[in-house]
Amino acid sequence: MNAPAPVYRHLLSPVSIGTMDLRNRIVMAPMGVEIVDSDGRANDAIAAYYEERARGGVGLIITEVAAIAYPLGANSIHQLGVSDDAFVAPFRELTARVHAHGAKIALQLVHHGKISRVDTIEGRDVLVPSEPAFRGSMTMASDLTVDEMMKMAKASGGRAPAYRSMDHDDIARVTDEFASAAVRARDGGFDGVEIHGAHGYLLSGFLSKAYNTRDDEYGGSVENRSRFLCEVITEVKERCGAEFPVMVRLDALEYRTPDGIVFEDTEVTARLAVEAGADAIHVSAYGDMTDASAFTEGTLPHTEAKHSALSGRLKTVVDVPVIGVGRIRPEVGDDMIACGKADLIAMGRQMLADAETAKKLVEGREADIRPCINCYTCVARPFFDERVRCAVNPVLANELELSEVERSTAAVSKRVVVVGGGPAGMEAARVAALRGHDVTVFEASAQLGGALRFAALVYEPNHRLLTWLTRQMSELEVDVRLETPATPDAVRALSPDAVIVATGAARQRSNIPGATQNLVVDGDDLRAMLTGSGDVSAALKKLPFVGRVAAKVGRWLGLLKDPDRLAKLTEYYMPIGKRVAIIGGGLVGIELAEFLVDRGRSVTVLDDNDVLATEMAHPRRWRVLTDLRDHGVDLITEATVNEIGAGVVHYTIGDGDEGVASTIEVDSVVIAIGLVADERVPNQFRAAGFDPVVIGDCTGVGYLEGAMSEGFHAARALG
Ligand SMILES: Cc1cc2nc3c(=O)[nH]c(=O)nc-3n(C[C@H](O)[C@H](O)[C@H](O)COP(=O)(O)O)c2cc1C
Ligand code: SF4
Known part of the structure; x- marks a missing residue:
């Protein structure tokens, strides 16, 4: 009999990027976590954060964005800088701590271009290829709270950027800054660098027709638009030596951006980047940051392995390793490598949720990996220039103080x-x-x-x-x-x-007139009906005969115990009518709306707030509200529900004399408010x-x- 095939055989096999040999193909994706102090220097806290991931078995760490001309061209003063030789010694300490655990580490080099918030705050010109022709759709603003908008504005010092189109001297200077930064990275013990040519920052601004309308040799054709990036790569190789590994991050495309990067551009750019000396291409994506959908389609995709087909296509174009990224779970990543869609797999959020993801795979303990739940809490924070947090991993960004908690035992067992x-x-x-x-x-x-x-x-x-x-x-x-x-x-x-x-x-029973009718259920009723916990008999009384039988049979067969099987079951039967009003558009109501829409219900959400789902991190809110609108869900804000009648909900939009009364016809009403x-x-x-x-x-x-x-x-x- 054959021995069983090793699990994650492809993901866990060694690989090389240029001269850099890696123990496995799991890459920690670059993530700006805003842990460093306001001087941009690597400190103990950031070293502990990376050391945790190295100890956790990852093959390669690509650091967060390090600003080549810090604080110029920086997005936050709490990001790493690499603009001066004084940054080198702290880097040595950091890289030594990572190397001690057998991982490799590359520094991601960036100039943030049009998103250089620090330049805006400090009143400097913001470097761009040309005055942006496309300023953004701004659809995101409608689903942000006032507090969030204020925090975003504060993160830019309440100022508008003063854009300056780069002249040839600027291009030469920034090219030199990239190369000097790479030399410092090498001297600081990094095993390579990644040049950030994605996400709307300076180099990708040149790559995109939406942001580059120049008519010189750096604008126009895709070859011209790729010129600046290629000059940077060539200069970095020249100064660091051909042996020093250089990766390049590119966008496969720019979502929801008129004239933005298309995949055919990226094929050309990637080929030129490799000719200029790139040792690997890392395939991400971007989209208009002011659009409520683009962020969760491009840079942080909501759909699993969304860009895998594109990294696969790019592999047929270049002969260097291709790194895939974008909500890729280990089993999917292993498969992508097996079928030629990527050579390495970068994981971002999963590495925040569980620093030991790779180690647990190596040890065959994948069931013990703490999963990222795709809630976007982490990435919401840097929008406000705040240190990241993870909803499921309280240790994140507090490694210095907390990482020993789970590793050490108490002096006295209690x-x-x-x-x-x-x-x-x-x-x-x-x-x-x-x-x-x-x-x-x-x-x-x-x-x-x-x-x-x-x-x-x-x-x-x-x-x-x-x-x-x-x-x-x-x-x-x-x-x-x-x-x-x-x-x-x-x-x-x-x-x-x-x-x-x-x-x-606890859930307070609603005092809306009519809320005790059988067509009205609240969260407790639903939970009882669907999961069999709580006051089941009271909830079941609200069901028609067929529903009571279904619930009992489901429980008897054990179907209600497993959310996955139960979710499947509800595709066939669910005790909720065709037309549903959900009263309360908070996190619970909105997630429920998503669930009901998936099961063919026609849903209206009524909430007295002007912004829905404020408990969700705003990128997740953008995604889910966009999806609900696209599915025809009526999201009614600033609505007071006055009464629930027989098959009808009466509500008013606005206050006092200004209020406009209205009704909707419904088969079921779900009350999703009242948690206390x-x-x-x-x-x-x-x-x-x-x-x-x-x-x-x-x-x-x-x-x-x-x-x-x-x-x-x-x-x-x-x-
Ligand atoms: C908190 C956070 C910060 C990020 N910062 C960066 C960054 O500094 N540079 C970069 O190229 N990408 C950055 N990204 C994008 C990730 O590198 C990665 O492409 C993205 O998260 C998709 O991968 P995932 O679905 O595995 O998280 C960031 C992502 C997160 C969650
Ligand atoms: S905060 Fe949410 S999205 Fe981010 S890593 Fe943690 S679980 Fe994943």
Whole structure:
């Protein structure tokens, strides 16, 4: 019998980029995380962040954008700079820490061109190929809150950029700055550099007809538009030596940009870049940053492996390694390499969510990889010039202080009881168990997950997180007691040293007239109908006979336990009519709208706010609201629901005399508002003489990010 084929054989096989030999084909994609201080120098915190990923088994790290002329041409003063020899010594420290774990590291070199916020703030000219002909569609503004717009404006100092078209002296100077920066990178111990020729920054501005209307030898034909990039590559090779690896990041195309880069341009540019000396091409994409859709289509695609066909096509054009990127999961990446769509796979967000992604693949522990849930929380922050955060990994960007928490055990092992098996409770239990504490989780319902279970049903990436958290409970031998409400007596019987309460939020019953009719369900009813937890009998009473039978059969067959199977089942039957009004356009209502639209429902969302889904990071909000509009969902803002009648919802848009009354006909109404903190269980424990640590939504609704962070820190505080 043949031995089983090694898993991830392609992804984990060695490869070389020029003279740089890599232990595997997993690349950490460049990500600006804004960890460094306001002097652009590599500090301990950023070194610890990269060291974690090197220790985590990645083959190659491509750093965040390092500004070649820092602070000139920089997007943030909290990004790395490489404009002076003083930057070299701290780089040596950083690269040594990465090399100690067997990974290679390349510095990404950039001039931000039209997006050089620091130049705008400090009143300098902003270098561009030519006065931009296309200023952007600005459709994103309508789905931003005032606070977000203010923060974005503040990040640019409240000023408009003063563009200056580059003359030949500027081009020569910037070319020299790129080459000098590459020499410093080499001297700082980097194994190579990546020249950033993508994402609308200076070099890609030259590549794009939308931003380059020059009529000299740097404008016009694609060969001319590629000239500046190629001169930079040639100069870098010249100064660093032909052996020094140089990668080039390009956009396969520019979404939603009139006259933007098309793939045929990129084929030519890539070929010219290789002729100029590039040792690898890294295929990303871009789109109009002021458009509500382009960001999640191009640079951070919402669709998995969105650019894989394009990297595959580029592989037929160049004879150097091609790096694919864009929401690529390991199994997909392995397959892409196997069928010639890429030579290496870069992962961005997954490396933020779990620094040990590569190591776990090597060890055959892929089920233990903490999944990125594609929530865009991380990348939303740099829009405001703020340090990144990850919704599922509280250690991110705090590696210096926190990375030992999960690796070291507590001096004294404690007996810990966690009340509530939702995300906050499970994260607390996970970290406490990792630290050597003896942990028991009480969960009143029949399954772990709490609010995450319903969230997993309506948004698939959440299911991966639920699966991961649940698996950690069994891997770490946490004593999980399902269908066991935690009474103070039951908890006292375990003589705990610490009690953590994470019982989640409560949902207030709506006082909208007519809300008690059978056509109206709220989140608790839906959760009960679909997942079988909570007040199931009250919820089932609202169902027609066929629905009651379906729910019972589903439960009997165990279908309701698994969000994936349940989601599939709901494609055939769901206790929601054809025309649905969702009252409440927050995160819950909007994710539910997406789920219902996918199941053929005609959906109207009514909310009293002027911006919907404000709890979502704005790039995710842009994506989902655009998709809902494209699917014909009526998103009605600033609407007060007055009454729910028989098959009709009465509402008013606007206030007082200005208000305009209207109605919609419906078959079902879902009320997705009314989540409130719920201190009943914590108070019960306090009254019984405990001093519980209270975390998660029961203290105030903080959604997934709040739950994971509070769970982590509660466990850390145990010692
Ligand atoms: C927080 C964050 C910051 C990023 N900063 C950069 C950057 O500095 N340079 C760059 O070329 N791409 C940057 N990107 C894009 C990533 O390199 C990558 O192309 C993108 O995230 C898609 O890959 P993923 O789906 O695996 O995350 C950033 C992405 C994120 C999430
Ligand atoms: S914040 Fe969200 S999108 Fe970003 S890495 Fe974490 S889970 Fe993924």
